[in-house]
Amino acid sequence: MRAALLQLSSGDDPEANLPVTMGxxxxxxxxxxxxxxxxxxxxxVSASRTRQQQVLRHxxxxxxxxAMTGAAKKAGVWILIGSLALxxxxxxGRFANRSFLIAPDGQVAAxxxxxxxxxxxxxxxxxxxxxxxxRPGDRAVLARAGDAMLGMTxxxxxxxxxxxxDLAQAGADVLAVPSxxxxxxxxxxxxxxxxxxxxxxxxxxxAPAQTGTHAASRGRARxxxxxxxxxxxxxxxxxDAGTDxxxxxxxxxxxRVAQARSRVPSLTHDRDxxxxxx
Numbered sequence: 165m166r167a168a169l170l171q172l173s174s175g176d177d178p179e180a181n182l183p184v185t186m187g188x189x190x191x192x193x194x195x196x197x198x199x200x201x202x203x204x205x206x207x208x209v210s211a212s213r214t215r216q217q218q219v220l221r222h223x224x225x226x227x228x229x230x231a232m233t234g235a236a237k238k239a240g241v242w243i244l245i246g247s248l249a250l251x252x253x254x255x256x257g258r259f260a261n262r263s264f265l266i267a268p269d270g271q272v273a274a275x276x277x278x279x280x281x282x283x284x285x286x287x288x289x290x291x292x293x294x295x296x297x298x299r300p301g302d303r304a305v306l307a308r309a310g311d312a313m314l315g316m317t318x319x320x321x322x323x324x325x326x327x328x329x330d331l332a333q334a335g336a337d338v339l340a341v342p343s344x345x346x347x348x349x350x351x352x353x354x355x356x357x358x359x360x361x362x363x364x365x366x367x368x369x370x371a372p373a374q375t376g377t378h379a380a381s382r383g384r385a386r387x388x389x390x391x392x393x394x395x396x397x398x399x400x401x402x403x404d405a406g407t408d409x410x411x412x413x414x415x416x417x418x419x420r421v422a423q424a425r426s427r428v429p430s431l432t433h434d435r436d437x438x439x440x441x442x
Contacts (some may be wrong), residue, residue: 165199165269165415165416166195166198166302167199167200167299167370168192168195168411168412168413168415169201169202169405169413170185170188170189170290170412171203171371171373171374171409171411172184172206173374173378173388174378175379176208176210176212176378176379176383178207181208182227182231189243190235192413193239195411197241198310198414199241199310200241200242200244200373201244201246202241202243202248202342203344204246204247204319204343204344205246205249205278205344205373205374206247206248207228207278207334208249209386210271210380210383210386211380211384211385212383214260214383216297220250220251220259222250226248228248229245229248232264233266233272236266236270237268237270242265242266242268242397243264243266244264244342245263245264245265246342246343248264249263254299258298259297259298259300259351260359261298261392261403262277263276263305263342263347271406273309274314275305276303276318277299278321279317280300280320280323280324281298281319282319287348290348291333299384304330304334306334308334312337312340312357313336313337313340314338315331315334315339316330316340317331317339318343319343319344322341325364328365329364329431331365331367336365337367337368338369338416338418339365339369341369343371343372343373343389344373344386345374345389346375349389350390350391354389354391358371358395359399361395362396362398363398364430365423366397368394368396368418368420369395370420371394373390373391375405376408390406391404391405391406391408392412394412396424397423398419398427402414
């Protein structure tokens with residue numbers, strides 16, 4: 165399977181972001197990609213809830229989703245939209261951070277709402293409270309994408325190893341981690357965590373990422389780590405996209421999943437145990 169990881173630097177204007185994203189999708193298709201993956205919040209990177217309220221749409225009205233389903237059908241490819249920031253009908257007004265797997269017929273094959281919210285203080289000057297603006301999901305999602313069984317996750321999920329183990333034990337051979345990682349945590353943890361999840365599960369890890377300084381018409385401009393990564397089931401880094409936006413193609417030999425798991429069959433070695441005393 166040939167996969168293309170799109171590394172974007174989306175700003176807070178979905179209308180301006182869309183032609184850039186669609187141009188990259190076409191470049192990926194031209195390079196023979198069968199599965200095209202975009203980063204977290206493909207449509208809008210913004211630290212301003214006011215700006216988000218102005219520009220975000222509900223799923224049924226979102227132009228990025230409509231364009232992506234059309235592109236998948238036209239090209240006959242699978243597209244994983246890493247996530248879209250979307251309005252919901254929740255009483256508290258919070259948004260959804262939702263990933264979509266689009267089939268080659270243009271239909272939505274699967275949806276996944278990010279489970280783990282990034283509520284952290286990275287430094288004295290860098291604080292995130294994702295749960296203030298986004299409501300968490302509550303369901304793990306596994307879906308077929310061509311020859312692959314794809315486990316859908318988003319960004320901060322990466323720190324919760326049990327989610328990836330559950331997906332692998334349910335049949336995943338490819339795990340997607342579309343992200344908008346902080347530069348501070350990205351420098352320290354991005355590659356080690358992705359390699360660990362690949363080694364623990366014997367899966368391919370595909371992690372398309374946002375990168376650089378994101379244009380902001382309101383509020384502070386966010387910065388993200390970049391370095392979209394593809395990791396093999398044995399833990400080798402197959403692709404590191406660096407920090408420039410662009411399209412990066414990698415070929416996946418899915419037989420390597422079974423090979424890695426036969427060498428270290430840890431997914432079959434779970435044992436029940438008593439938790440530690442409080």
